[in-house]
Amino acid sequence: MNQPKNHILVIFGASGDLTYRKLVPAVYDLFDQNLLPENFAILGLGRTELENDAFRSKMKEGIEQFAMNKVKDEKHLQTYLEKLHYFSFDTKSPDEYTLLKGQLRELDEQYNTNSNFIFYMATPPSMYEIIPEQLAAQGLSDEKTGFKRLIVEKPFGYDLATAKKLNKELLQYFKEEQIYRIDHYLGKETVQNLLVTRFSNGIFEPLWNRNYIHHVEITGAENIGVGNRGGYYEGSGAMRDMIQNHLLLLAGLVAMEPPALIDSTNIRNEIAKVFHSLRPIDEKDVAKYTIRGQYTASKIKGEDVKGYREEQGVDPNSRTETFVAMKLFIDNWRWADVPFYIRSGKMLPTRVTEIVIHFKATPHHLFADNESICKNYNQLVIRIQPDEGVLLKFGMKVPGAGFNVQNVNMDFHYSELSDTYLPSAYERLLLDCMMGDGTLYHRGDAVEAAWKFVDPILNAWKNDNSIPVHGYPAGSWGPDVSDDLIEEDDIAWRYPCKNLSDDGNYCEL
Numbered sequence: 072m073n074q075p076k077n078h079i080l081v082i083f084g085a086s087g088d089l090t091y092r093k094l095v096p097a098v099y100d101l102f103d104q105n106l107l108p109e110n111f112a113i114l115g116l117g118r119t120e121l122e123n124d125a126f127r128s129k130m131k132e133g134i135e136q137f138a139m140n141k142v143k144d145e146k147h148l149q150t151y152l153e154k155l156h157y158f159s160f161d162t163k164s165p166d167e168y169t170l171l172k173g174q175l176r177e178l179d180e181q182y183n184t185n186s187n188f189i190f191y192m193a194t195p196p197s198m199y200e201i202i203p204e205q206l207a208a209q210g211l212s213d214e215k216t217g218f219k220r221l222i223v224e225k226p227f228g229y230d231l232a233t234a235k236k237l238n239k240e241l242l243q244y245f246k247e248e249q250i251y252r253i254d255h256y257l258g259k260e261t262v263q264n265l266l267v268t269r270f271s272n273g274i275f276e277p278l279w280n281r282n283y284i285h286h287v288e289i290t291g292a293e294n295i296g297v298g299n300r301g302g303y304y305e306g307s308g309a310m311r312d313m314i315q316n317h318l319l320l321l322a323g324l325v326a327m328e329p330p331a332l333i334d335s336t337n338i339r340n341e342i343a344k345v346f347h348s349l350r351p352i353d354e355k356d357v358a359k360y361t362i363r364g365q366y367t368a369s370k371i372k373g374e375d376v377k378g379y380r381e382e383q384g385v386d387p388n389s390r391t392e393t394f395v396a397m398k399l400f401i402d403n404w405r406w407a408d409v410p411f412y413i414r415s416g417k418m419l420p421t422r423v424t425e426i427v428i429h430f431k432a433t434p435h436h437l438f439a440d441n442e443s444i445c446k447n448y449n450q451l452v453i454r455i456q457p458d459e460g461v462l463l464k465f466g467m468k469v470p471g472a473g474f475n476v477q478n479v480n481m482d483f484h485y486s487e488l489s490d491t492y493l494p495s496a497y498e499r500l501l502l503d504c505m506m507g508d509g510t511l512y513h514r515g516d517a518v519e520a521a522w523k524f525v526d527p528i529l530n531a532w533k534n535d536n537s538i539p540v541h542g543y544p545a546g547s548w549g550p551d552v553s554d555d556l557i558e559e560d561d562i563a564w565r566y567p568c569k570n571l572s573d574d575g576n577y578c579e580l
């Protein structure tokens with residue numbers, strides 16, 4: 072495999088949680104597999120005053136807890152830690168960028184990295200307005216000597232207007248090819264596998280359209296609450312936090328046309344086309360197509376759990392949604408009139424992300440008494456997490472007299488590939504950026520198209536108090552009215568369990 076060019080990874084927000092839990096451990100994983108270039112360093116920037124040694128020992132803890140590859144050799148870890156440097160830095164102060172440039176020049180000489188720099192903005196989004204401009208002012212976006220790449224963490228804007236503003240600002244200082252908008256869902260092995268499942272098998276694609284698919288269901292459920300992120304979540308809610316980015320992306324991958332080539336332009340063009348084909352939901356119809364909910368206090372396995380309004384940093388009268396269920400359509404030749412049902416929420420019974428393709432029943436029910444089973448069989452479940460895998464459900468004859476049909480499972484679990492290493496999402500995405508491959512990063516136009524679809528829903532929720540925020544007890548599958556949304560089409564949600572092959576009310580969660 073090709074190795075990335077020598078470079079320095081500069082992390083803004085290096086004293087924060089993301090750096091500690093995800094970024095530095097992910098880069099360690101790359102180091103441990105010999106995937107980093109020979110000359111490489113990390114420069115962490117943060118407000119907290121820290122010496123290099125203190126930064127390294129904090130990062131060591133992070134690696135020991137969160138790296139995918141367990142530390143086997145202290146000396147090896149030490150070699151990695153020595154590549155880590157820290158510089159106390161006030162992101163808001165333009166003067167400090169001159170010092171940063173000096174610091175980078177020194178490290179560049181010391182490590183011989185040919186002025187190749189990746190800048191990772193692991194900061195609150197308000198800093199996105201400052202960092203690119205100041206880097207450009209120091210000539211640090213100029214690629215005449217060495218590559219300069221900018222990684223932007225979500226949220227990419229707060230609505231369509233702010234997303235457009237952000238894109239415009241970023242493009243003032245960096246070219247689109249230099250900008251890497253990271254969505255960790257695209258880094259998940261199982262999400263990438265969607266492309267392979269669809270486009271490397273002859274048996275699925277002929278059926279993958281409105282002629283054979285009845286509806287598509289996408290679930291992103293979490294069994295945790297907002298924890299200490301209440302302050303952030305209050306201004307976000309499930310629509311901005313999960314649906315606008317992660318779950319619409321999954322819909323995009325399920326619905327896209329086969330790309331001409333597996334490369335960044337072709338794949339991203341196809342995803343953008345899906346987003347442009349989303350049927351707009353008019354503000355006046357929002358209540359018809361969406362359900363919003365908020366978890367309330369309850370008991371889970373005998374333990375009291377707080378409601379959302381009691382969480383730290385949350386307004387006691389908050390109307391922020393912690394659950395969304397919605398129905399959408401993709402208006403193109405392949406998907407016309409096939410409903411996509413999407414749901415996501417916090418404090419649901421289990422953590423599971425999956426896509427279920429529900430195929431149409433046979434045109435004629437030969438085994439008439441089994442009509443209800445016919446409706447439900449032939450589901451393809453693509454499990455993103457946990458118990459990653461793929462499950463096909465189909466009808467088989469019950470042995471014995473008559474022709475009774477029952478649903479059976481054919482399943483593949485990644486865990487069966489015992490010696491296959493599943494890299495973490497950040498590991499994969501950081502390596503791609505190091506290699507200059509933006510395929511698994513969002514492009515600005517697609518982000519704007521997703522906001523364009525979501526905007527009227529958010530506006531209606533904000534402006535129309537008659538649209539209810541339904542309470543649901545923490546630990547349940549959300550407000551019961553979300554069943555009505557799907558039942559009007561005479562179908563039901565799948566209630567997934569921890570194990571891919573199980574579903575229903577009685578299973579391990």
Ligand code: BG6
Pocket residue numbers: 255293312313424
């Ligand atoms: C993040 C959201 O983007 O994704 C979090 O901000 C959410 O609220 C997380 O918990 C879910 O990611 P995963 O990989 O655990 O499904």
